[in-house]
Amino acid sequence: MVRTSSLPPVLQQQAIDIEAIARASGLDFFDVIFEYLDARQVNAVAAYGGFPVRYPSWRFGMEYERLDKGYSWGLSKIYELVINNDPTYAYLVRANSAMEQKLVMAHVFGHADFFKHNIWFSPSERRMVDVMATGATRVRRYIDTYGQDRVDEFLDGVLALDNLIDPYLPLREATSRRSFVRPVSPLERARHSFAQASASPEEREAAEERALSQEDPTTLPTLDVLGFLAEEADLAEWQRDILRIVRQEAYYFVPQRMTKIMNEGWASFWHSRILTRSVLGADEIVDFADCHSGATATQPGQLNPYKLGIDLFRHAEETGHDLFQLRALHNDVSFIDKLVDEEFAAKSELFLYSKNPRTGRMEVSGRDWQKIKKQLLCELASGGLPQIELVQRDFGGQGELLLRHRFDGRELQLDQAGETLRSLARLWGRTCHLETLIEGQPLRIKSDGEEISRVEQSPSASTPPAGEGEQPAA
Amino acid sequence: MFRIERDRARFREIVRGRLRKDLRKYLSSTELLGRRGDKSISIPIPQIELPRFRFGDNSKQGVGQGPGEEGDAVDGEGQEGEGGGGAGEQAGEHILEVDVDLVELAEMLGEELELPNIEPRGNRLLSTEGGRYSGIRQTGPKSLRHFRRTFDRALRRQIAEGEWNPKNPRIIPIHDDERIRSCKSVPKPDSSAVIFHIMDVSGSMGREQKEIVRIKAFWIDTWLRSQYTNLEVVYIVHDAVARIVDQDTFFHLRESGGTKISSAYDLFLSQILERFRPEEWNIYPFHYSDGDNWSARDTERCINLLRDEILPRVNQFCYGQVKSAYGSGQFKKDLDDALGEEGRLVCAAVDDREGISEAIRTFLGSGR
CATH class of the missing domain: 3.30.505 (SHC Adaptor Protein)
Known part of the structure; x- marks a missing residue:
């Protein structure tokens, strides 16, 4: 169900209508909460990675400065922002036109469905908004105790290492655990969430250990270097806590990284279908086409996940695949491995480029689909890290x-x-x-x-x- | 969005720290020129990035999408795609433009070069009109009549004259009773200044010499702007004759020919006698040359002009001698010999860009 806290009545009704269509089309998601913000506020939320509350850091300020400048100079504009959480939060920008709001809503329901059903998202923390907020409170306390400079310095040092994680670890643990963990009722989940939010650092630590340390990160070799450091490094408690916060956030963002093409493709596939089949008025079609083609435009030398993703899902539909099963089971690597063939590469005009040593420029170097596929898989393996x-x-x-x-x-x-x-x-x-x-x-x-x-x-x-x-x- | 503003403030603090650290670099480069607005300056800084394990570009190849023949170039500048959304996690190679207040930049300059604040010249205060209506006069427009005071005067006069009747207390002011509000002019410290940038554009001043002048002029302007609320800048160029030009011409003009410095000093003098009178303006002439004058006689004339006419009228006269391949640099020696005792004359030699900050310190370090 759509829960709205700040939408004007017209948009609220639209959200309800579009949700009904999305559900009728087979999409399924947690409650979606639309927040209605102006462009500056959206930039602020985007600077925090979509979360309303995060620990203080100059890097978020820098990101905000960049987004804010981009916006005031008319160079870039954020249409939509949605975060994987239960309930799922999405932000609508006040400055968008009525057609754009419809597009964004449909797009958001696509993402929300993907978050709930894609297997790589299944182990992800669904109450991340709360987790980030309590983490932020702790970091603020550390700043009050130890000083901004010390905390900043340590945090910057840890963040430099935040890609030293094992992208496959959360799913591996979740699947090995599934056999003996019974399903949890919503009430228990709520209780757990409350307990986690109010727990002392020690209790929380113990709980986190239960949650994340099925595999012992001290067994070498390991890709989970952050996990190893959290256990073994000689740190003060506040430092260890910050390290754990950074690690948890890094793991939270892993599925986004691994399914960027699929996720955007799925959302674009559905916004396009929902809007063109039932939602748009005749006077909105041209604007929609303009906006949609802008989002799926390709740039030389740069892969657009919206474009490649929607092409892949359309190809899958034409070749008789079960789309809902595909979106549940794959990440970008396995998805491309399954679907990219000679026909697809030709139809969606994939090419390989490389540097021409003679001219020193990047040039189209071929359209051999097998080489293209290999290159794609290589780039995307391990979340591109x-x-x-x-x-x-x-x-x-x-x-x-x-x-x-x-x-x-x-x-x-x-x-x-x-x-x-x-x-x-x-x-x-x-x-x-x-x-x-x-x-x-x-x-x-x-x-x-x-x-x-x-x-x-x-x-x-x-x-x-x-x-x-x-x-x-x- | 209070939180994000705090993070942004923290980021800007870091940027300022960096700017302060790199100020010497900016002092000898043209990077900041032309980026100045009225109140702030926009400074490009590379986005501060945390180090991470990342891929380099040894195997620079990839997959693209779209039409194109083999051999077509694809390395157009990448742009942010429309849309966005999701968690932003791509580390972009962005140049950020950060706005820094001019006052703040001047403050950094002041700290870096240990510049004293400028003391107002002499004890001269400039009266400014249009202060507060706090005074009382006997004449003036009726609309400014002070009713209570006027009534008071009239009442006293009538009582004194025995005309006042408590049963019929009519007060009729006559002309003498009237009191009118008046504007009391408040003496304010003078806050107007004029800078004269005088440049020798004879054949020996090359491109690099002009760049140095340009950088120097930029920082001097910035500093003096922070010290005065009202700053005028006049550009004079001279070879054998002098004339007033606009800013653009000043920096790009390339003349050739001889050098007669006195022509510029004459023009400057006529300016401060007619347009920017010393009673009303703080006057800062800066003269840049390679020090090669026409003749010893002309130099003699320059020295006389400076001693008798110019120096008594200006806050400080700065002569910056830029080293050039052709200039003899004789002029500075002559000035030093003849007027070395004069506190208001400041001479500095600039050999190259590295010397700019030292020259600025010499010029502005006396706080005149």
Whole structure:
């Protein structure tokens, strides 16, 4: 059911009508709450990643500055914002036209259905709005106690590491647990939510441990470096708490990352269908077409998830797939793996581009569908993140950490990697090492929290030879 | 949206910290020029990014969508797609424009170069009209008549004259009784200043020399603007003859020919005698040259003009000598020799861009 807190009556009625159509079409979602905000307020919420309350940080202020400038210069404008939560919150922008509001509503119901039914979202925290708010309260308390600068510095250091997580961990744990966890009644869920919101840090910690630590993150190797640090690093309690907050938020955003194309495709597929079949007036068709084609426009050298996603779902429908099953079972990688074939690649004009060494420009380099598919899968694997795992916790017998980059053909940005490693070393309190490949050569960089240096390695050696040559990183 | 404003304020604080740290860099670059509005300046800064493990660009290839033949270029500037939504998590390579108040920028400049605030010249106060109507006069427009005072005077006069009848207390003011409100002019500290940028555009002043002048003029303007509410800027260029030009011409003009500095000083003098009278204006002439004058006689004339006519009338006369490949730099030596004792004459030599901040400090460091 649509619950509205601030919509004008006309929009409220529209939301109810569109919801009925969406449900009749087979979509199913948690309650959707539409908030009605002006553009500045939406920018503020968007700067917080869609959440009304988050911990204080200058980075949100920076994001807001960017969005606000973009808006006042007329360069960019946010149409809609929806967050995975139960109830699902969505924001409507006051400045949108009546047609745009209809489009956004239909689009939101598509997302809301996807959040509820896609398997990658199934382990996600559905009361994230509350969790973020209580986390924010704690961080504010830490700021009051330890000072803005100290908290900021620590938070920035941890955030540099927030992609050192295992994107497959939440689902793996959820499926291994499912067999013995009985279904929970709504009442119990509410009680749990209250208990969590009001729990002391210790209780909460215990609860979180039950929730997240089915797998022991201290068993190496692990991709869940943040989990390892939360358990093993020598930190003050407030620091450990902040680390856990960052880790939980990182895991919350993982499914979004892994299903970007599907999620946008599904929502666009449904807004298009719902609007063109029943909601639009004759006088709105042209405006709708303009707006829709703007959202699904392609840019050279850049993949538009709205466009690729809607193409994929339409292709799936034409080839007789069960759309609802597809949206429930897949992430972007498996979805593309299942659906992209020669016909699709040709129909939706996919191409491969690469740098022409002669001209120095990016150019279309071919339309071989198998190469295209391979490239797509490679880019999207693991949520588009480099795979960096922690392989040793006592490297060199000195309690130093050794990380290894699982090389897939794409090199790391080395100066950034060095600085990130430095953040890690500061957190861990000892030197940290990272092994990767640069120009085909194995390379180890290390940092003690201050200096960053690189250690060249001979191609075959797995451990560095004696008398290793060290030189400052470029 | 109180929360986000706090986060934004925090971000701006960080930006200001960075700006303060990099101020020396800005002091020798043209980056900020032309970005000045009336009250604030828009400064481009690269978005401050947290380091992360990210992919580099060794295998720069990817998949795109759309028409196109093999070999067609696809690297048009990427733009934000319309729509958006979901959680923003792409790390963009954005340049942010941050507005900084001019007053604030001047404050940073002041701190960086340890500039003293300018003391008003002498004890001269400029009377400004249109203060408050707090005074009383006997003449003036009737509409400003002070009713109570007028009644009071008339009542006293009638009592004194024995005309007042308590049974019929009619008061009839006559002309002498009338009291009129008047505007009391309030002396206010003078807050008007005029800057003269005088540049030698003879053949020896090259592109780089002009850039240096330009950067210097920008920061001097910025500083003086923060000190005066009303600032006028006049641009004079000279080779063998001098003339007043607009800002654009000042910075882009390329003349050639000889140099007769006295021509500029004559023009400047006529300006402050006619248009910007020293009684009303704080006057800041800045003269930039490579120091190659026409003749020793003309230099002699310049020195006399400065000593007898100009220096007594201005807050401070600044001469900045920009080093050029052709200039002899003799003029500064001559000035130093002849007028080295004069507190109001400040000379500085600028060899290159690095020297700009030092020259600004010399010019503005005396607080005149």
